[in-house]
Amino acid sequence: MPLYLVFTPIGNLEDITLRALRVLREADVIAAEDTRHTGMLLAHYDIRKPLVSLHEHNEEERIQGVLARLAAGDAVAVVSDAGAPVISDPGYQLVRAAIAAGYQPIPIPGPSALLTALAASGLPADRFLFLGFLPRKAKARAELLQSLRAEPGALIFYESPRRLPALLADIVRELGPERPVVIARELTKLHEEFWRGRAQDAVRAFAQPPRGEIVALVGGAPASSPQVITPEAEETLAGLLTGGASTADAARLVAALTGLSRRALYQRALALRE
Numbered sequence: 554m555p556l557y558l559v560f561t562p563i564g565n566l567e568d569i570t571l572r573a574l575r576v577l578r579e580a581d582v583i584a585a586e587d588t589r590h591t592g593m594l595l596a597h598y599d600i601r602k603p604l605v606s607l608h609e610h611n612e613e614e615r616i617q618g619v620l621a622r623l624a625a626g627d628a629v630a631v632v633s634d635a636g637a638p639v640i641s642d643p644g645y646q647l648v649r650a651a652i653a654a655g656y657q658p659i660p661i662p663g664p665s666a667l668l669t670a671l672a673a674s675g676l677p678a679d680r681f682l683f684l685g686f687l688p689r690k691a692k693a694r695a696e697l698l699q700s701l702r703a704e705p706g707a708l709i710f711y712e713s714p715r716r717l718p719a720l721l722a723d724i725v726r727e728l729g730p731e732r733p734v735v736i737a738r739e740l741t742k743l744h745e746e747f748w749r750g751r752a753q754d755a756v757r758a759f760a761q762p763p764r765g766e767i768v769a770l771v772g773g774a775p776a777s778s779p780q781v782i783t784p785e786a787e788e789t790l791a792g793l794l795t796g797g798a799s800t801a802d803a804a805r806l807v808a809a810l811t812g813l814s815r816r817a818l819y820q821r822a823l824a825l826r827e
C-alpha cells in the first residue's frame with residue numbers, strides 16, 4: 554500500500570490541499586515528526602488517526618515498522634512539523650528504504666518555506682540553489698560559502714533567527730557586501746515580512762536576532778564581478794604563473810577551464826604577480 558509524503562502548512566493552517574486532507578483522512582496511520590504538533594493540525598480538521606513519531610533520532614528504527622505496515626496493506630502518511638517532509642526534515646531514510654523495498658512514495662505537494670520565500674523575494678528565480686541549514690562550524694561554513702562565490706543562481710538558506718547575524722556576517726565576508734539579500738520572516742503568518750537590501754545593510758538591520766522563523770536569500774554572483782573567482786580558480790592561476798605562463802595565457806586558460814570572466818582572471822593574475 555502507498556507511502557504518502559504529505560506537505561503541511563508552514564504557519565497558516567489554511568495552507569493545506571484538499572488532496573492532503575483526504576489522504577490524511579484515509580491513511581491507516583500517520584508518521585509525524587512531532588505527534589503533538591501534528592495532533593493540533595489534525596484536530597483543526599477533525600481528523601482522528603493513530604499517530605507514530607518519526608523524527609531524526611528514531612527514523613532508522615522506525616523504518617522496519619513502517620515497511621511492515623505497507624506490506625500488510627496499510628496506507629502510511631508521513632508528515633513533518635511544517636512544509637515538505639524530507640526537505641531539512643525527517644523522511645529521507647524512510648523514502649530510500651521504501652524505494653529499495655519496491656514501494657514508490659507518493660508526494661502530496663503543498664507549501665514549503667523555500668519556494669514560498671523565493672517566489673515573493675523579487676530575486677531572479679529562474680535558477681537557484683537551496684542550501685538548507687549551513688554547518689555550525691565556522692570553518693566549514695566559510696568553505697561552503699567560498700565554494701558558492703561564482704554561483705549565478707540565488708542562494709536560499711534556512712537559519713534560526715539566533716544565528717542570522719552570524720550568517721549575514723559570513724555572507725558579507727565570503728560573498729561580498731553588495732550582494733542583494735532578502736530575509737523572509739514568518740511566512741504565511743500574522744507578522745509575515747520581507748526585508749530587502751544589500752548584504753552590508755542586512756548586517757546592520759539584523760544586528761539583533763529577529764523574532765520568528767526566517768529564510769535568508771542571497772542574489773547570485775554578478776556576471777563579471779571580481780568576486781566570482783573561486784579559490785580553486787585562483788590556485789590554478791597561481792600555479793600557471795609560477796610555472797612560467799604569461800599573465801594573459803594563464804587568464805585565458807583558467808577562463809576556458811572554469812567559464813569565469815577572462816578579464817577578471819587577468820586582473821587577479823596581475824595582482825598575484827605583484
Ligand code: SAM
Pocket residue numbers: 563564633635636637638639640641642664665666667710711712713737738739740741742766767768
Ligand atoms: N520542511 C520545511 C519546508 O519544507 O520548508 C522546513 C523545515 S526546517 C526544520 C525549518 C526551517 O524552515 C526554519 O528554521 C525556517 O528557516 C524555515 N521555515 C519554516 N517555516 C517558515 C515560515 N513560516 N517562515 C519563514 N521560514 C520558515
